[in-house]
Amino acid sequence: MKRIGIVDTTFSRVNMGQIAIDALKAFGEGIQIERSTVPGIKDLPVAVRKMFRERNADLVMALGMPGAAEVDKTCAHEASQGIMQVGILEMRPILEVFVHMDEAKDDKQLAWLARRRTEEHAENAYLMLFHPEKMIERAGQGLRQGFEDAGPVRE
Amino acid sequence: MKRIGIVDTTFSRVNMGQIAIDALKAFGEGIQIERSTVPGIKDLPVAVRKMFRERNADLVMALGMPGAAEVDKTCAHEASQGIMQVGILEMRPILEVFVHMDEAKDDKQLAWLARRRTEEHAENAYLMLFHPEKMIERAGQGLRQGFEDAGPVRE
Amino acid sequence: MKRIGIVDTTFSRVNMGQIAIDALKAFGEGIQIERSTVPGIKDLPVAVRKMFRERNADLVMALGMPGAAEVDKTCAHEASQGIMQVGILEMRPILEVFVHMDEAKDDKQLAWLARRRTEEHAENAYLMLFHPEKMIERAGQGLRQGFEDAGPVRE
Amino acid sequence: MKRIGIVDTTFSRVNMGQIAIDALKAFGEGIQIERSTVPGIKDLPVAVRKMFRERNADLVMALGMPGAAEVDKTCAHEASQGIMQVGILEMRPILEVFVHMDEAKDDKQLAWLARRRTEEHAENAYLMLFHPEKMIERAGQGLRQGFEDAGPVRE
Amino acid sequence: MKRIGIVDTTFSRVNMGQIAIDALKAFGEGIQIERSTVPGIKDLPVAVRKMFRERNADLVMALGMPGAAEVDKTCAHEASQGIMQVGILEMRPILEVFVHMDEAKDDKQLAWLARRRTEEHAENAYLMLFHPEKMIERAGQGLRQGFEDAGPVRE
Numbered sequence: 033m034k035r036i037g038i039v040d041t042t043f044s045r046v047n048m049g050q051i052a053i054d055a056l057k058a059f060g061e062g063i064q065i066e067r068s069t070v071p072g073i074k075d076l077p078v079a080v081r082k083m084f085r086e087r088n089a090d091l092v093m094a095l096g097m098p099g100a101a102e103v104d105k106t107c108a109h110e111a112s113q114g115i116m117q118v119g120i121l122e123m124r125p126i127l128e129v130f131v132h133m134d135e136a137k138d139d140k141q142l143a144w145l146a147r148r149r150t151e152e153h154a155e156n157a158y159l160m161l162f163h164p165e166k167m168i169e170r171a172g173q174g175l176r177q178g179f180e181d182a183g184p185v186r187e
Numbered sequence: 188m189k190r191i192g193i194v195d196t197t198f199s200r201v202n203m204g205q206i207a208i209d210a211l212k213a214f215g216e217g218i219q220i221e222r223s224t225v226p227g228i229k230d231l232p233v234a235v236r237k238m239f240r241e242r243n244a245d246l247v248m249a250l251g252m253p254g255a256a257e258v259d260k261t262c263a264h265e266a267s268q269g270i271m272q273v274g275i276l277e278m279r280p281i282l283e284v285f286v287h288m289d290e291a292k293d294d295k296q297l298a299w300l301a302r303r304r305t306e307e308h309a310e311n312a313y314l315m316l317f318h319p320e321k322m323i324e325r326a327g328q329g330l331r332q333g334f335e336d337a338g339p340v341r342e
Numbered sequence: 343m344k345r346i347g348i349v350d351t352t353f354s355r356v357n358m359g360q361i362a363i364d365a366l367k368a369f370g371e372g373i374q375i376e377r378s379t380v381p382g383i384k385d386l387p388v389a390v391r392k393m394f395r396e397r398n399a400d401l402v403m404a405l406g407m408p409g410a411a412e413v414d415k416t417c418a419h420e421a422s423q424g425i426m427q428v429g430i431l432e433m434r435p436i437l438e439v440f441v442h443m444d445e446a447k448d449d450k451q452l453a454w455l456a457r458r459r460t461e462e463h464a465e466n467a468y469l470m471l472f473h474p475e476k477m478i479e480r481a482g483q484g485l486r487q488g489f490e491d492a493g494p495v496r497e
Numbered sequence: 498m499k500r501i502g503i504v505d506t507t508f509s510r511v512n513m514g515q516i517a518i519d520a521l522k523a524f525g526e527g528i529q530i531e532r533s534t535v536p537g538i539k540d541l542p543v544a545v546r547k548m549f550r551e552r553n554a555d556l557v558m559a560l561g562m563p564g565a566a567e568v569d570k571t572c573a574h575e576a577s578q579g580i581m582q583v584g585i586l587e588m589r590p591i592l593e594v595f596v597h598m599d600e601a602k603d604d605k606q607l608a609w610l611a612r613r614r615t616e617e618h619a620e621n622a623y624l625m626l627f628h629p630e631k632m633i634e635r636a637g638q639g640l641r642q643g644f645e646d647a648g649p650v651r652e
Numbered sequence: 653m654k655r656i657g658i659v660d661t662t663f664s665r666v667n668m669g670q671i672a673i674d675a676l677k678a679f680g681e682g683i684q685i686e687r688s689t690v691p692g693i694k695d696l697p698v699a700v701r702k703m704f705r706e707r708n709a710d711l712v713m714a715l716g717m718p719g720a721a722e723v724d725k726t727c728a729h730e731a732s733q734g735i736m737q738v739g740i741l742e743m744r745p746i747l748e749v750f751v752h753m754d755e756a757k758d759d760k761q762l763a764w765l766a767r768r769r770t771e772e773h774a775e776n777a778y779l780m781l782f783h784p785e786k787m788i789e790r791a792g793q794g795l796r797q798g799f800e801d802a803g804p805v806r807e
Contacts, residue, residue, distance in 0.1 A: 040326050045340045047327030069322040071311045071332070074267065074283060078274040085278060103287065106264055109571055112539065114271040116579040119543040120586070121275070123550060128539060132568065139340035147342065156536045167534040171505050172512030177536070185510045185604040187612065195481050200495045202482030224477040226466045226487070229422065229438060233429040240433060258442065261419055269426040276430070294495035302497065350791050355805045357792030379787040381776045381797070384732065384748060388739040395743060413752065416729055424736040431740070449805040457807065574726055577694065581734040584698040585741070588705060593694060597723065621691045632689040636660050637667030642691070650665045650759035652767065 034161045035064045037083030037092035043072040045139075046146035048095035048129065055154035062162065073098060073130070074107055077114030084122045091157055092126045095150060100134035108132070125160055129153045131178070149178035189316045190219045192238030192247035198227040200294075201301035203250035203284065210309035217317065228253060228285070229262055232269030239277045246312055247281045250305060255289035263287070280315055284308045286333070304333035344471045345374045347393030347402035353382040354407035355449075356456035358439065362403050365464035372472065383408060383440070384417055387424030394432045401467055402436045405460060410444035418442070435470055439463045441488070459488035499626045500529045502548030502557035508537040509562035510604075511611035513594065517558050520619035527627065538563060538595070539572055542579030549587045556622055557591045560615060565599035573597070590625055594618045596643070614643035654781045655684045657703030657712035663692040665759075666766035668715035668749065675774035682782065693718060693750070694727055697734030704742045711777055712746045715770060720754035728752070745780055749773045751798070769798035 036056060040049035049067055056063050066087040070079045073096035083089040094115050098108035108130060119126045129150055136142035156177070159166050174182035191211060195204035204222055211218050221242040225234045228251035238244040249270050253263035263285060274281045284305055291297035311332070314321050329337035346366055350359035359377055366373050376397040380389045383406035393399040404425050408418035418440060429436045439460055446452035466487070469476050484492035501521060505514035514532055521528050531552040535544045538561035548554040559580050563573035573595060584591045594615055601607035621642070624631050639647035656676060660669035669687055676683050686707040690699045693716035703709040714735050718728035728750060739746045749770055756762035776797070779786050794802035 042322065042325040042328055042330040044327045045329035045337055047339070049323070049326050067323060068319060069326040070280070070315070071282070071308070071322075071330070074271060075280060077271055078278065078280050081275055081278050105571075106260075107267075109575065110264065110267045110271060112572075112575045113268065113578065114275060116539060116542055116575060117272070117582070118275055120546055120579060120583055123543065123546050125535070125540065125543050127536070140342055143340045143342040153536070160535070164533060167507065167536075168514070168532060170507040171514050171534040172509045173507055174510035175507040175536070182510055184512070185608045187605055187608040197477065197480040197483055197485040199482045200484035200492055202494070204478070204481050222478060223474060224481040225435070225470070226437070226463070226477075226485070229426060230435065232426055233433065233435050236430055236433050261415075262422075265419065265422045265426060268423065269430060272427070273430055295497055298495045298497040352787065352790040352793055352795040354792045355794035355802055357804070359788070359791050377788060378784060379791040380745070380780070381747070381773070381787075381795070384736060385745065387736055388743065388745050391740055391743050416725075417732075420729065420732045420736060423733065424740060427737070428740055450807055453805045453807040570726075574730065577727075577730045578733065581694060581697055581730060582737070585701055585734060585738055588698065588701050590690070590695065590698050592691070618691070625690070629688060632662065632691075633669070633687060635662040636669050636689040637664045638662055639665035640662040640691070647665055649667070650763045652760055652763040 033062055033064060034090045035066060035088055036157055037080070037087060037089035038065060038067045038095070039076055039079045039083060039092060040069055040095040041072050041097070042069060044095070044097035046097065046143050048146055048150050051147050051150045052093050052095060052154050055151045056157065059158045072107070073111035076111055077118050080115060080126055081118045081122065084124055091124060091161055093129055093153060093157055094126055095129045097131050097133060097146065100132070127153045127157055145178050152177040188217055188219060189245045190221060190243055191312055192235065192242060192244030193220060193222045193250070194231055194234045194238060194247060195224055195250040196227050196252070197224060199250070199252035201252065201298050203301055203305050206302050206305045207248050207250060207309050210306045211312065214313045227262070228266035231266055232273050235270060235281055236273045236277065239279055246279060246316055248284055248308060248312060249281055250284045252286050252288060252301065255287070282308045282312055300333050307332040343372055343374060344400045345376060345398055346467055347390070347397060347399030348375060348377045348405070349386055349389045349393060349402060350379055350405040351382050351407070352379060354405070356407065356453050358405035358456055358460050361457050361460045362405060362464050365461045366467065369468045382417070383421035386421055387428050390425060390436055391428045391432065394434055401434060401471055403439055403463060403467060404436055405439045407441050407443060407456065410442070437463045437467055455488050462487035498527055498529060499555045500531060500553055501622055502545070502552060502554030503530060503532045503560070504541055504544045504548060504557060505534055505560040506537050506562070507534060509560070511562065511608050513560035513611055513615050516612050516615045517560060517619050520616045521622065524623045537572070538576035541576055542583050545580060545591055546583045546587065549589055556589060556626055558594055558618060558622055559591055560594045562596050562598060562611065565597070592618045592622055610643050617642040653682055653684060654710045655686060655708055656777055657700070657707060657709030658685060658687045658715070659696055659699045659703060659712060660689055660715040661692050661717070662689060664715070664717035666717065666763050668717070668766055668770050671767050671770045672713050672715060672774050675771040676777065679778045693731035696731055697738050700735060700746055701738045701742065704744055711744060711781055713749055713773060713777060714746055715749045717751050717753060717766065720752070747773045747777055765798050772797040
């Protein structure tokens with residue numbers, strides 16, 4: 033049994049936390065899920081650390097949707113640094129799942145992208161906790177979460 | 188009974204600390220408030236940490252109004268990083284309430300925006316401490332503090 | 343009796359450390375001053391931490407004059423982050439007094455600005471240590487150190 | 498006997514981890530290798546720290562291939578900061594081997610560059626652990642990993 | 653007797669470590685020197701920390717030569733942050749001596765600048781360890797390492 037923490041935001045325009053929970057449940061009985069929601073991505077680092085310390089998560093998915101303005105890019109950068117710092121301190125993996133609003137051409141694609149990227153990172157979470165040797169098999173494959181894979185290159 | 192720390196600045200053109208205190212009082216008797224004021228936003232991280240350590244706050248609102256010049260953007264970025272670092276170290280939530288001077292079209296709107304964003308974050312503070320399950324209900328709703336909500340999107 | 347640390351640089355074109363000492367002495371007998379000088383602003387964080395640890399300062403003024411080139415802006419950003427990190431670790435206030443060379447229109451104004459900003463931050467240092475309640479009275483007043491105050495705005 | 502940790506990504510379009518392992522094996526019997534693979538470069542810092550703490554590495558090679566878009570540059574910057582922070586905390590060397598996708602003119606050169614840079618950093622890893630005095634002999638030689646050396650300059 | 657650590661890189665096009673050693677020896681018998689060389693500037697923070705912890709340095713000179721490309725500027729920024737963080741943690745001074753390749757108009761001037769800046773920072777190292785009061789005498793003098801001093805300004 034492994035425990036996965038799900039932290040998302042009220043700022044996001046998609047309920048990414050629920051998508052992550054649904055995707056993780058599809059991997060079977062061995063996963064216990066803890067969830068919390070914060071206002072925005074800059075509130076994620078503290079919430080992630082609390083997931084590790086107070087609810088004993090083995091891995092956390094930190095889900096958010098940064099806006100398209102310059103100030104939002106800065107927010108996303110700050111949030112990423114904080115999330116990474118928490119991972120370093122706790123020595124447990126955090127999958128940051130950010131969908132930037134300007135990655136999608138319209139609202140419909142934005143919702144699609146948020147779902148797809150969350151689902152593909154849920155698979156990463158599952159593999160990292162239960163089958164790390166399968167991650168090594170995928171090394172250098174040019175994998176992407178959300179849009180199409182880039183694939184490997186050769187000399 | 189929960190204790191909320193309010194830290195604001197003399198640099199801000201609006202008394203955001205007082206607005207936060209008034210908004211929090213409207214949520215009833217269960218909140219005790221501690222306040223301090225520093226010169227500028229770069230002084231917030233130390234003051235926030237002192238709120239946790241010396242005055243035992245459960246959550247802190249860090250209020251500030253960065254200027255519009257390039258150097259002010261850098262200051263805001265540094266302040267945000269510091270505030271986030273304090274949250275990570277203390278493992279208690281900090282709501283950063285920053286109103287950038289160039290977000291508003293004139294002084295009147297700047298004052299309105301500072302009040303509105305502070306009030307809406309006071310509600311977040313209340314929900315996070317007293318009703319975290321209501322935060323989960325709001326996940327992915329595209330909420331904004333100050334200007335209009337963006338709302339959810341669907342596939 | 344409170345102890346204030348003064349750290350400045352040989353890079354600065356104005357003896358900001360001496361100006362700070364003269365300004366603080368004008369506030370009377372209750373302040374004891376410690377001083378050190380380092381080459382540039384990136385040397386300030388270590389020197390500030392030593393002021394707290396080895397010379398027991400209650401507050402430190404970190405004084406510097408970043409140049410106008412792009413690389414100097416980056417240096418100032420790095421120095422600011424380091425100074426903030428020291429404040430967070432030590433939980434004692436640091437007033438960063440930086441005068442950017444391109445803030446002034448000529449050498450004469452640069453010298454004036456360095457003196458004026460240092461003097462006004464010396465007053466902040468005094469108030470923060472001896473009269474923190476007076477800082478709260480000044481919240482949201484749009485105060486500036488050096489150039490003219492911006493003043494408060496209203497809805 | 499020294500232990501070298503190899504951490505790479507599924508995002509990379511080249512199996513840099515395998516290249517590193519092959520290159521290190523060519524240096525003989527004294528090296529024991531540990532490997533793990535994570536989704537992207539922002540997952541490297543935690544994985545590197547786990548290499549030191551859980552698998553007792555003496556040095557870690559952190560291999561990744563940042564994309565060409567602006568957001569990828571920011572990711573690479575965040576990853577680099579995290580990797581460096583882990584090195585500082587653990588006080589053991591980490592060789593960051595990043596190949597930016599826009600460094601190469603086509604896929605074939607990208608694959609060549611990823612191999613060549615990884616191999617040359619494997620040599621650095623070997624020298625740093627077994628012959629640090631040979632690193633001093635190479636000081637100031639304008640060495641590069643991947644493309645041609647820049648060479649020394651003289652007055 | 654004071655111990656000064658010298659850390660430089662194989663990336664640099666000038667043997668800055670040797671220049672620093674020669675310059676420090678000119679200050680007489682009271683200085684003991686420790687040296688190590690790493691591949692690039694991003695490897696400096698760990699090497700500097702090891703100088704303090706494993707070889708008991710009182711001060712470290714961290715010498716490097718960042719390239720002229722955008723990615724090199726980012727590397728230099730990351731290296732500077734890491735070096736500063738080590739200084740804060742160890743509470744001992746580190747003189748970062750970086751010569752950016754685009755500061756010089758040709759190879760000959762680059763070699764001159766690297767030598768001159770290293771020598772002038774060696775003097776700073778000597779003064780900081782043996783005569784800190786002389787650093788205070790130089791406060792606000794507009795000193796520069798390498799190119800000409802800017803000098804003081806007056807109202």
